[in-house]
Amino acid sequence: MNIGIDTMGGDFAPLEALRGIKKYLSENKDNHTIRLTLFGDVQELNRIITEEAISTDRIQVVPTTQVIDMHEHPTKALKEKPHSSIATGFHYLAKDKTDAFISAGNTGAMLVGALFNLKTIEGILRPVISSIIPKQGGRTGLILDVGLNADCKPEQLNQFATLGAVYARHILEIPDPKVGLVNVGEEEGKGNLLTQGAYPLLKANKAIHFIGNIEGRDTFNDKADVMVCDGFTGNIILKLAESIYDITQKEGLENAYLNRFNFEIYGGTPVLGVEKPVIIGHGISKATAFCNMIYVAEKMLQTGVLQKLKEAVQQR
């Protein structure tokens, strides 16, 4: 299997991307099933590869001459910069020269790239992005959508639940993930038009273990493993959760649970619903984040989670 990596994306690229690759390779010396394809400035990459003494046995470098900046308009940038690391990375992915693609670059360009270059899995209404949420008591939760679909229909929320449950089972290794609908009250019938419409669909969805509504206060507790919401709500919850770590840093607080709000440790967020793994990292990604993104891509390939998503949505 061949994982493509945009080495030019993110605030600390390409050095930290390559350090992450080095970390991954050194932790997986005997695993020869995964090869890495690096997209970036070939001279700079070769210089860092030499300086950092990175083994090139399982690495292929594809030279790219342009970079999409963090604040460029996604669609425009992809069109005007066909030789950028992101555009080339998607080109390789679409042509089956790679099996997955990772970047910590322009999030919008990564989303647009995934939606335009890859087929949506049959039966999927709309792709979705998810995020890990650290739960009290050591568990790990998943929230989706966190931004791809600002306005949703009830059927979409129901499908997010199915996708989230499959992902939680196979990638997060939660055997029977509890699925909760993010809402403003516990009782059935509470909510806005969207959640009122979604509740009965989720209740009737046999592919998931639906536990009912969860509230804002349940974001960090064990009530639900998979938290389902529209992309507007999820984006606000995620960015608020991310800010908690900044606050603990600013306040000089040292706490094992709050340290898990350092979202760098989770690597990145996969786009779910397209036919190949696409992982989007934070702009602030460092070596650990890049390394963890490779792990997520590897696990998605090895578990065949996308095939399982396809089966789950078609089963219903």
Next chain:
Amino acid sequence: MNIGIDTMGGDFAPLEALRGIKKYLSENKDNHTIRLTLFGDVQELNRIITEEAISTDRIQVVPTTQVIDMHEHPTKALKEKPHSSIATGFHYLAKDKTDAFISAGNTGAMLVGALFNLKTIEGILRPVISSIIPKQGGRTGLILDVGLNADCKPEQLNQFATLGAVYARHILEIPDPKVGLVNVGEEEGKGNLLTQGAYPLLKANKAIHFIGNIEGRDTFNDKADVMVCDGFTGNIILKLAESIYDITQKEGLENAYLNRFNFEIYGGTPVLGVEKPVIIGHGISKATAFCNMIYVAEKMLQTGVLQKLKEAVQQR
């Protein structure tokens, strides 16, 4: 001025309600402009008044014989329990026997009571509830709506902004409150259909100092003093914020800023848009919360903030 207090509402009623009243009275010995009307079980109240040695000079007790429990259906309970402390409290308010009403009881019954017993201020599309949000750096923010209007129209969000700015100016004493629209991106044009529609209205609203979109990560920073959103989003943000204090307690963290997430210190949340002050407290309210709710009601009456709300919405 006469402030009505439901002494039977909340998990620690009536004892903590009366202790809060005692605290308020002892802190305001020389202020004879405010009288308090207590609704509750007259025998129990008299017993506690004696035991706690509460001065009765400025207190009037109105006997009520029923209590609306925390989990009762609001509309049904108000109809079936006309002699409850909440129903009687609103009856007094509607008949001008009191000037404000406070309760830590059934939130739904308080909202229904406010909407059905009081007139909506002329020009107000829909009443709204707000909450204080502790900001880093010592400032205090306001978020609204936090639950009355799960589905909103852009015009409503624009009016919430006006109401929030007036409230922040006169009650929170922020001279020129910065108003932000809770959204999924900073740039104009980002968002769901609601926020995309609200943005140009807010931009054109001369009654407010609009600073543009804010994101989930800005909830606790100084970017905006007044944070505007639909009641679904606001409810989730508020309940999530409340859960942060529970986490710090559970983790044994002691920090001046995080201690401000103890929402009890803020007293309660006013229903904005009805013609008289109605303050709803948390079910877990103790003496401090009750005392602070009386202060909020007093300040709302003394500043004439409701008249100012009326002028602000009619001016536009």
